[in-house]
Amino acid sequence: MTAGQRKAHKFIWLCIVTVIPVILFLAVKDLNFTASNENLLLDRASNGASVSKQIKNNMINVDLMINGNGKVINILLKKPLRSTSSLVYVLENGKRGELLGQLSGVGKYSFETMVDLEGILVYDAIKEVEISKLFF
Template identity: 40%
Template sequence: MTSGQRKAHKFIWLVLAVAIPIFMFITIKNLDFNRSDDNDITAVKTLNEKFIKTAENDLIKVNVYKKYIEVILKSPLKHASSVVYATSNQGKKGQALGQLTTVGIYKFNITDVPTGLLVYNPLKELEITKLTF
């Protein structure tokens, strides 16, 4: 390395040492890290509300309320792109409600109470599980 390259290398690293923390601060300053308060409030609301219908299998548990459906994913899915659909009376795929990714509780807004629920992988065109209420 020549003396000019050493000076340029030193200058570049000094600029990066100052610029990286500034960019990190700018990117994370608007993120909301206090989500636990919202989850506690919704958990209390969920406990006070009574579900209309419920169904369960070894993969998911579903509670249907007046305005939303709560899907509890018990174990990880083998397919990352799984979509939840409301089913019609004939058991056919209806309105798409949302996507399931990891184990947890998912809430999807609804207008009408469906007769069942279908977890489907649209990429592989594979039906993962189906529940009727």
């Protein structure tokens, strides 16, 4: 590097070091990091979906959202279930209906269905035992 290149290199890096934090600050300043779940659900509802029912349990939170394409069931599993083979079914007339999917661990799950449902059933397929039955 020549003396001119070293000088330009130093100047460019000093500009970058001062400009990037300013750009990051401007990009982040309007974000709301304290938004609650209710605000997020209301935002989704204003985007064409409507929240019709919510169920809360000590292990499971369930939100049912109805939109033009059908129903979206959002499940938040707060604690691990006893069984690793837990399946989620639709409850129709108090009985097990369509299979929605599997719950494998703590976390968020989302399932879509077109079926009219009364609630959900969390079922252990190996032991053939109902783990939880939640009605809307």
